[in-house]
Amino acid sequence: MISEEHPDRLVLHVAGMDRPGVTARLMRIIAEDNAELVDIGQSVLHGYLVLSAIVNIPQNSRALRRLLFEAAELGMRFEVTPFRGPRIDPSYATPSALCVTVLGPLSNGVAAGRIAGFMADKGMNIREIRSLSVRELTGLELIADLPPGAALTDTELAELRGSFLSMGAELGVDLAAQKDDLFRRIKRLVCLDVDSTFVRGEFIDELAELAGCKEKVAEITARAMRGELDFRQALIERVKLLEGLPLERAMTLMDKIELTPGADRLVRALRTLGFRIGLVSGGFTVFVDELKRRYGLDFAFANELEIRDGKLTGRVRGTIVDGERKAQVLKDMAQVYNCRLEQTVAVGDGANDMLMLQTAGLGIAFRAKPKLQEVADTSLNHQDRLDTLLYLMGFDARDLLEV
Numbered sequence: 505m506i507s508e509e510h511p512d513r514l515v516l517h518v519a520g521m522d523r524p525g526v527t528a529r530l531m532r533i534i535a536e537d538n539a540e541l542v543d544i545g546q547s548v549l550h551g552y553l554v555l556s557a558i559v560n561i562p563q564n565s566r567a568l569r570r571l572l573f574e575a576a577e578l579g580m581r582f583e584v585t586p587f588r589g590p591r592i593d594p595s596y597a598t599p600s601a602l603c604v605t606v607l608g609p610l611s612n613g614v615a616a617g618r619i620a621g622f623m624a625d626k627g628m629n630i631r632e633i634r635s636l637s638v639r640e641l642t643g644l645e646l647i648a649d650l651p652p653g654a655a656l657t658d659t660e661l662a663e664l665r666g667s668f669l670s671m672g673a674e675l676g677v678d679l680a681a682q683k684d685d686l687f688r689r690i691k692r693l694v695c696l697d698v699d700s701t702f703v704r705g706e707f708i709d710e711l712a713e714l715a716g717c718k719e720k721v722a723e724i725t726a727r728a729m730r731g732e733l734d735f736r737q738a739l740i741e742r743v744k745l746l747e748g749l750p751l752e753r754a755m756t757l758m759d760k761i762e763l764t765p766g767a768d769r770l771v772r773a774l775r776t777l778g779f780r781i782g783l784v785s786g787g788f789t790v791f792v793d794e795l796k797r798r799y800g801l802d803f804a805f806a807n808e809l810e811i812r813d814g815k816l817t818g819r820v821r822g823t824i825v826d827g828e829r830k831a832q833v834l835k836d837m838a839q840v841y842n843c844r845l846e847q848t849v850a851v852g853d854g855a856n857d858m859l860m861l862q863t864a865g866l867g868i869a870f871r872a873k874p875k876l877q878e879v880a881d882t883s884l885n886h887q888d889r890l891d892t893l894l895y896l897m898g899f900d901a902r903d904l905l906e907v
Contacts, residue, residue: 512560513542513587516571520580522553529574534559537567549635553580558587600655601684602628604668605636605896606644608677608886615675616644622671626664627651636900643895647684656683669883680882680896687846687865689898694774695834695860697852698785698792698806701870702890704762707787708742714753717745728856730873735786735826735856739807747818751790751811758794766889769904771799773894776907780841784830786856802841805833831859851893852876868893 518530527546534541540560547554561567568584575582604623610616623630628648636643650656656664661683668679682688699706712721721742728738774781782803785792789806796804810819823829830852838848850857850864853872861867861880869880870890877883884892894904 510560510587510589512562513589514559514561514568515585515587516555516557516559517583517585518553518555518557518575518580520553520575520578522548522551526553526578526580527555529578530555530557530571533567533570533574537565537570538562539565539567558589600650601631602648602650602656602664603682603684603688604646604648605680605682605882606646606677607636607680607884607892607895608642608672608675610641610644610677615677618671618675619646619679622667623648627654634900636895638901638905643900645895645898645900665882669877672883673885676886678882678884678886678892682866682881682896687844690847691849691866691897692779692843692847693834693838693841694779694781694849694851695784695830695837695864696781696850697830697854697857697860698783698787698795700764700853701851702764702767702783702795704764707757707761707791710757710760711746711749711754712742714757715746715749721745728854730855730875736824739786739820739824739826743809743816743820744818746809746816749816751814751816754816755790758791761791764888764890766891768799770891770894771801773891773899773904773907775800780837780843782837784825784833784850784860786825786830786854803837805829827856827859830857831863834860834863849893849897851890866896868896 531541539562542558542560544555544557572582604619606615606619608615620630623646628650630646630648632647634645635641636645661681664681668681672679696702699708706725708725709718709722712718724733724738724742727733728735771781780802782801783792783795783805785804785806787806789804789808792804792806795801805825807825808821810817810821834848834850835845838845845863846865848864849866849868850860851868851870852861853870853876855873855875858876858879861869861876867881869876869883870893871885871888872880872883882896891904
């Protein structure tokens with residue numbers, strides 16, 4: 505594309521303290537003097553209005569003079585420049601775009617500067633920056649257009665995510681990169697892991713403490729979550745150590761278990777917004793089903809402990825919920841609730857969540873093991889609140905105040 509001049513087309517910039525009626529008064533002049541509004545954008549930052557408009561104003565029109573005087577009367581700064589925009593080729597397609605979400609301390613400008621510089625080096629042009637926070641600057645969303653004709657392949661997107669993961673670790677912030685497409689904004693189904701994701705800690709470790717075999721179980725758990733052990737075999741071995749534990753005593757854990765900070769707010773927000781939300785756990789139904797009931801979730805899947813005469817037998821009944829089963833549950837729930845996989849979100853922290861996160865439209869590693877971060881769409885390492893993931897789904901702090 506090349507630059508093209510439009511003799512009657514002007515770019516107007518208006519800035520100053522906002523108050524009701526500013527835009528209305530300016531637009532009234534455009535309407536009364538037969539000018540043509542081509543495009544307009546407006547934002548308000550802490551009460552300061554910035555309005556930009558592209559307007560066709562015939563040379564014999566009084567509109568420009570009237571706008572200048574009106575802005576002065578309003579106490580607004582007014583600038584006007586000739587429009588020199590690109591000549592649009594009819595075959596030209598809207599450029600592909602990348603959405604980058606930044607979460608963490610941002611007020612010193614260091615992170616924003618590094619990210620903007622990185623994008624510029626990649627030939628991307630930042631089109632929009634939106635604050636996600638209300639008071640301190642702790643969240644930004646940047647939309648950047650790729651170079652004309654460029655499109656992000658899955659491999660290129662994965663490379664970008666790897667770069668952002670490293671940059672985030674260096675800067676002490678979380679960085680998430682997604683294609684800025686329709687599916688980013690219309691998610692409908694959220695699947696959450698339970699242990700160390702929806703709740704703090706691991707149910708199996710707490711059960712082991714009650715059964716007097718905590719150290720043995722903890723060792724097996726850690727190796728399984730790092731991907732060093734087959735999950736099925738690890739689960740069978742851990743459950744075997746629980747033989748003889750009374751179920752009544754095991755259920756006392758429900759009085760002690762702590763939700764991850766922000767989990768209840770996440771559920772309330774998603775339910776208010778019409779999402780389907782559920783738990784998919786490598787833990788146990790006796791606990792996960794109770795969590796589903798307490799928080800009004802739509803579904804819950806976990807392993808079933810065999811119980812006889814009120815005690816755990818040390819065996820698991822039915823299909824074991826391993827990594828493959830978690831991914832299949834996500835697919836099944838997407839079908840049940842009639843949504844595409846691109847509209848799904850999966851959140852987890854361990855190797856057992858890997859396939860589920862890879863299957864989802866958006867896979868989020870939450871304070872996760874390194875192996876999971878390598879395959880996740882994005883990682884939250886510096887945020888300890890689970891409701892932070894709402895920012896990755898296009899919501900901001902103002903939205904959350906409403907729900």
